[in-house]
Amino acid sequence: MRLIAITGMPAAGKTEVVKILEAMGFPVVVMRDVVEREMEEKGIEVNNENLRNYATELREKYGFDVVARRCKPFIDEKLKMSEIVVIDGVRGIKEVEYFKEVYDENFVLIAIHASPKTRFERIRKRGLKWDMETWEEFIWRDKKELSWGLGEAIALSDYMIVNEDTLEELREKVNAVINEIIKR
DSSP, X not given: OEEEEEEESTTSSHHHHHHHHXXXXXXXXXXXXXXXXXXXXXXXXXXXXXXXXXXXHHHHHHOTTHHHHHHHHHHHHHHTTOSEEEEEEEOSHHHHHHHHHHHGGGEEEEEEEOOHHHHHHHHHHHOOTXXXXXXXXXXXXXXXXXXXXXXXXXXXXXEEEEOOSOHHHHHHHHHHHHHHHHHO
16 A cells, blocks of 8 residues: 655646546545535635635644545545555645654655746646736745645655656656655
C-alpha cells in the first residue's frame, strides 16, 4: 500500500500531475471536493472567496488537519481497490502530519513547484471558477494558503518536481519519481 499526496502552490501543476497519475491507473481523492461538497450541502455558493473563507473557518474551528481527516474514509475505500492512491491538494503541514500518523511509512509527499510568474500566467490562461484575475488576488490566495502551513508541507516533501517546462517534460519527471517510489 502506498499513499502518494501532491502539494504545491496554486497553478504549480498539481492537477496535471494528478492527471498523469490517473492515466497510470491510480485512483485519486481530491481534498477540495470534500470542502466543496460540504459547502453545497450548506447552500454556500462555491466560488474562490467562499471556498477559501470556508476552508479557513473549518481549519480554525476543527484544526488544520480537518480536511485530511474528512478525506480518510474516501482514501480507505480506494485503498481497498488499489495498492496506490493519490491525494490531490495537501494544503498544510498539519495534513501531512495527520497522513504520516495514520499511514506511516506508506505516505509519500510530492511537491510541485513553479515560479510565481509562471503560475500567474497559467491562472490567467486556464480561467477556472476559483482562479484569481489580478496579481493582487493571486498574492492574496498565496498568502491565504501559506497561512495554512503550505510552505512547510512543500519544504518537508519527500520529492520535488519543478514544473517550468512542457507537459511532456513534466510527464517524464513524474514517471521518474513514481518509479523511484515504487522501488522503495
